Amino acid sequence: MEIERLDEADAVAVDREQADDQGVAPPETRDQQAYRAEYRATVEAAYTWDAAALELRQAWEAHETKWPSPEDADRDGDRSLNPEANAEVERGCGQIREIAENVITPAMRAIESEDPDRHLIGLEHHLKGTERLKEKVAAELEARPGLSAAQALASVPDAIRFTLCCSEERYVAGVTVALERLTACGFELAKRPRNSWDSDQYKGINTQWREPETGQRFEVQFHTWASFEGKQLSHAAYERIRNTRTPPAELDELEGFQRQVCTKIPIPPGSTEITYAPRREHDA
Amino acid sequence: MMPEEITYYALVDDYSSREKPGGVVRRIRREAGQQDEAFTGELVWKPTWLLHSAERGDTMNDFYPITEDEAMRIVDRIRSESGTSS
Numbered sequence: 001m002e003i004e005r006l007d008e009a010d011a012v013a014v015d016r017e018q019a020d021d022q023g024v025a026p027p028e029t030r031d032q033q034a035y036r037a038e039y040r041a042t043v044e045a046a047y048t049w050d051a052a053a054l055e056l057r058q059a060w061e062a063h064e065t066k067w068p069s070p071e072d073a074d075r076d077g078d079r080s081l082n083p084e085a086n087a088e089v090e091r092g093c094g095q096i097r098e099i100a101e102n103v104i105t106p107a108m109r110a111i112e113s114e115d116p117d118r119h120l121i122g123l124e125h126h127l128k129g130t131e132r133l134k135e136k137v138a139a140e141l142e143a144r145p146g147l148s149a150a151q152a153l154a155s156v157p158d159a160i161r162f163t164l165c166c167s168e169e170r171y172v173a174g175v176t177v178a179l180e181r182l183t184a185c186g187f188e189l190a191k192r193p194r195n196s197w198d199s200d201q202y203k204g205i206n207t208q209w210r211e212p213e214t215g216q217r218f219e220v221q222f223h224t225w226a227s228f229e230g231k232q233l234s235h236a237a238y239e240r241i242r243n244t245r246t247p248p249a250e251l252d253e254l255e256g257f258q259r260q261v262c263t264k265i266p267i268p269p270g271s272t273e274i275t276y277a278p279r280r281e282h283d284a
Numbered sequence: 285m286m287p288e289e290i291t292y293y294a295l296v297d298d299y300s301s302r303e304k305p306g307g308v309v310r311r312i313r314r315e316a317g318q319q320d321e322a323f324t325g326e327l328v329w330k331p332t333w334l335l336h337s338a339e340r341g342d343t344m345n346d347f348y349p350i351t352e353d354e355a356m357r358i359v360d361r362i363r364s365e366s367g368t369s370s
Contacts, residue, residue, distance in 0.1 A: 140344065143295060143322035143332050144307045145362050155298040157343045194343050206341040221341070238340055242333040248317025258340075 049226040052264035056233050063237075063257060070245040081138050085149035089137055092153045093130050099216045100127055100160045108162050108220075111181045118174050119165045121228060128159045157190070157208040160218035168224045171268035175205060175222045179276045182220065188212055189276070197271040201258045202234075203227040205274060226265045234261045286315040292355035293335060293347040295322070302348060308358040309335050309347060323359050327366060 081089065105126065112120045128136075133156065140152040153159075166174030183189070190208040197203055205222040223231065237254045240246045246254070293309045300306030309322045309332060322332035338347050350358075 136344075139332060139334055140297075142324050142330060143309065143334050144297060145323075145325035146365060147297075147299065147306070151299060155344060191343050194341055196341050199339065202340045204341055206343050208343040219343070238336070241336045244331040244333070248314065248319050250317070251319070252317050 049229070049264065049266065053229055053233060056230075056261055056264065059257065059260060060233070060236065063253065067240075067247075067250045067253070070240065070243050070247070070250075081134055081141075081149065085137065085141065086134065088149040089134050089153055090130065092150075093133065093159075095214075096159045096216065097127060099211060099214050100218070103211055103213075104160055104216070104218050107182075107185045107187070111178060111185070112164070114181065115174065115177065117167050117170050118178060121163050121165045121223075123162070126160060126162055128156075128161065133159055154215070155217070157206075157217050158219035160216070161221065162219070163221045163223055163228060165223050165225055165228055166268075168226070168266060168268045171222075171224055172270040172274060175271075175274055176276070178220070178222070179207070182207075182209060186212060190217055193274070193276050195272065195274055197267055197274075200262050201255065203230060203262055203265045203267070205271075207276075224266070224268055230261045230265045234258045286313075289313040290352070292350050292352055294350045294354070294358065295334070296346045296348065297344065302346075305348075305358055306345075307362070308350075308355050310355065311335060323362060325362075325366065327363055 080086075105123075108120060112118060133153070136156055137149060137152045140155075141147055141149065144152070164174075164178055166178075179189075179193075188210040190210045193205055193207045195205050197205070203223075204227045207220045207222070209218050209220060210216070211218065234257065237257045241251060241254050289312070291311045291313075293311070294302065294305035295307035295309055296302055297306045307322060309320060310329070312319050312321065320332050320335045321329040322334065324330050334342075334345055335347055338345055
């Protein structure tokens with residue numbers, strides 16, 4: 001990024017003799033002040049997310065050097081599903097895939113195409129893997145006594161998931177319109193959106209929707225490019241946090257790393273205030 | 285030495301409510317670090333990542349900070365519903 005420098009002719013000569021006599025630095029001229037402010041703003045703007053991302057990758061590499069990767073907790077068998085629950089999830093995965101391909105994904109592509117500033121990213125990962133689904137169901141069954149595998153699977157919000165990336169400048173408008181379009185498509189908001197823009201662990205908005213014919217849940221995340229990259233950058237840290245074999249001392253540092261990532265992500269104007277309640281038919 | 289600090293959370297999902305939470309999770313902070321645990325159907329506390337998942341935007345469960353007294357009431361209810369008294 002070029003830094004525009006003031007013409008030397010604009011600079012005013014400083015009375016150095018006077019300053020030396022008095023032992024006081026001469027006051028800056030207004031042009032010099034303006035120049036410094038402009039220069040500072042330019043330098044700060046030049047410290048882009050790309051530069052921050054590079055630093056964060058280096059910080060993660062340093063963490064991995066300090067903390068070797070823990071054993072995969074899932075290999076210990078403690079968190080596997082019983083045969084009945086396992087079969088329930090496997091059955092469900094087929095149905096989920098069909099609903100995604102025939103109903104939800106086409107609708108999301110249509111919503112994306114309506115706004116050039118809004119993009120679906122990571123679409124190749126829009127279906128949660130079967131093993132990851134089993135992990136989630138197993139974790140839920142463990143923490144939620146009395147729940148059945150079918151109930152746990154039905155309430156997984158992100159078996160089907162999408163990420164819409166909006167520009168920072170038009171984030172609020174982009175998110176608001178997308179939410180309205182999802183509602184207009186007939187999808188039902190299953191829960192109040194989780195707005196994490198003021199969180200120190202994660203930045204973005206996660207929404208949970210229901211396809212009315214089948215009741216199938218799906219998730220739509222709203223990010224800027226920086227917050228999406230931040231999520232990707234901190235994913236490995238999150239995976240370690242999820243691993244019950246990770247030492248408690250490392251957990252503190254992992255949370256610290258997520259916090260570090262979040263501090264670098266620019267907050268789109270107005271993003272922390274975004275809430276959404278769908279308009280009902282009888283509302284004026 | 286840093287004393288152990290425990291924060292309890294009511295777990296509310298699609299099949300429960302804030303008035304009758306579906307489960308209880310605790311975050312234990314010690315000198316050596318922190319650990320999250322859920323009171324399970326096996327009637328013991330076991331490590332869980334669900335609270336961290338929610339902190340990372342996951343909307344499957346809502347977690348509400350609660351007092352130790354309320355947490356123990358949820359634990360007692362889970363025990364009684366499993367047919368075992370505390």
